[in-house]
Amino acid sequence: MEKSPLILMLGATGLVASQILEDWHHPSNILTPGIADLDILNQEALAVYLRKNPTPVIINFVGFTNLPEAEKDKGNKKGLCWQLNVGASARLAQICQEEDIFLIHISTDNVFYGLKSDPGPYSENHPLMDDHTQVNWYGYTKAQGELAIRNSSIKSAIVRISHPFGNPQIDRDFAQKVITYINAGYTLFDDQHFTPTYLPDLSLALKKIADEQISGIYHVACQPVSTPFEFAEYIAKQKKLAQVKVGKIDEWTEKNPNSYPRVKFGGLETDFTQAILQVKFHSWPEALDEFLPKIK
Ligand SMILES: NC(=O)c1ccc[n+]([C@@H]2O[C@H](COP(=O)([O-])OP(=O)(O)OC[C@H]3O[C@@H](n4cnc5c(N)ncnc54)[C@H](OP(=O)(O)O)[C@@H]3O)[C@@H](O)[C@H]2O)c1
Known part of the structure; x- marks a missing residue:
């Protein structure tokens, strides 16, 4: 069997990457420096690290992922959200160009408008949104981060995901969040369209992309x-939880005018990704059937 290349994984302690590492059984060819060893906001630190640890592949899971906090920084290109989601992506692209490294960058469905005028589900080549006044700042910075990579001439893959679940260890996992919401009696939107990502599907797709250095833009979603x-009703039935309360996204937005704008008509198409990578993703009920027995 061909040996997998050495991979530098950035953001390995996060919700998404920690489950990928688990699914890959923590192989010895993956470098997972913490922020104390490698702060990606520090260009010099990245160059020094790569000189000591030359690698043909980097997977970037680092992101500023707190949407309400990101919104407080709207329009601020000196803020941490912009610096992590755009500045660091641009610098990574530059260093990958210099060192001839294949970069895999994790992105989100929030790079699309999610509005009735430009609704999902979105294909892999759908145009990104470019008006930050209509969307959340997190999504806008993620779109600009993608562009920093796509406008460079490096070998790269952008992999978009949405509402990731399948990590039993971290309670920000979307399925676990939904259980918390049901138990707390919160409402869940029945008019918001989405396609959640099952992390084992992402593990499979990333392995293929990294091992074979397959460039392009990909979507991993159920x-x-x-x-x-x-989604919540299915979980409630399987877990024998309380009746799920219905909410409407527009009513919620009206009552919470200072909250960040949410993708309403979202969702990621995956036909192209599954065909090119020759992988088959779970439907979300199949994924929940597999995952729910692993959590309380
Ligand atoms: N979570 C979601 O709902 C979601 C949805 C769609 C797309 N995504 C995308 O998926 C990717 C991973 O998301 P996630 O939820 O797993 O993120 P996360 O849990 O917030 O983890 C972020 C990771 O980045 C590291 N990090 C932060 N600042 C850093 C710095 N300056 N230098 C080096 N490392 C730094 C963190 O390290 P510490 O632990 O030490 O702080 C952590 O390991 C992101 O690109 C995100 O945009 C996430």
Whole structure:
């Protein structure tokens, strides 16, 4: 069997990457420096690290992922959200160009408008949004981070995900969040379209992309398009939880005018990704059937 290349994984302690490492059984060819060893906001530190640890592949899971906090920084290109999601992506692209490294960058469905005028589900080559006044700042900075990579001439893959679940260790996992919401009696939107990502599917796709250095833009998500309410009802039935309460995204937004704008008509198409990578993703009920027995 061909040996996998050495891979530098950035952001390995996060919700998404920690489950990928688990699914890959923590192999010895993955470098996982913490922020104390390698702060990606420090260009010199990155160059020094790569000189000591030359690698043909980097997977970047680092992101400023707190949407309400990101919104407080709207328009501020000196803020941490911009610096992590755009500045660091641009510098990574530059260093990958200099060192001839294949870069895999994790992105989100928030790079699209999610509005009725430009609704999902989105194909892999759908145009990014470019008006930050209509969307959340997190999504806008992630779109600009993608562009910094796509406009460079490096070998790269952008992999978009949405509402990741499948990590039993971290309670920000979307399925676990939904259980908390049901138990707390919160409402879940039945008019928000989405396609959540099952992390074992992402593990499979990333392994293929990294091992074979397959460039391009890919989507990893479960079909069919659903809503948080439908997803929650399935979980409630399987876990014998309380009746799920219905919410409407527009009513919620009206009552919470200072909250960040949410993707309403979202969702990621995956046909192209599954065909090119020759992988088959779970439907979300299949994924939940597999994952729910692993959590309380
Ligand atoms: N979570 C979601 O709902 C979601 C949805 C769609 C797409 N995504 C994308 O998926 C990727 C991973 O998300 P996630 O939820 O796993 O993120 P996360 O849990 O917030 O983890 C972020 C990781 O980045 C590290 N980090 C932060 N600042 C750093 C710095 N200056 N230098 C080096 N490392 C730094 C963190 O290290 P510490 O632990 O030491 O702080 C952590 O390991 C992101 O690109 C995100 O945009 C996430």
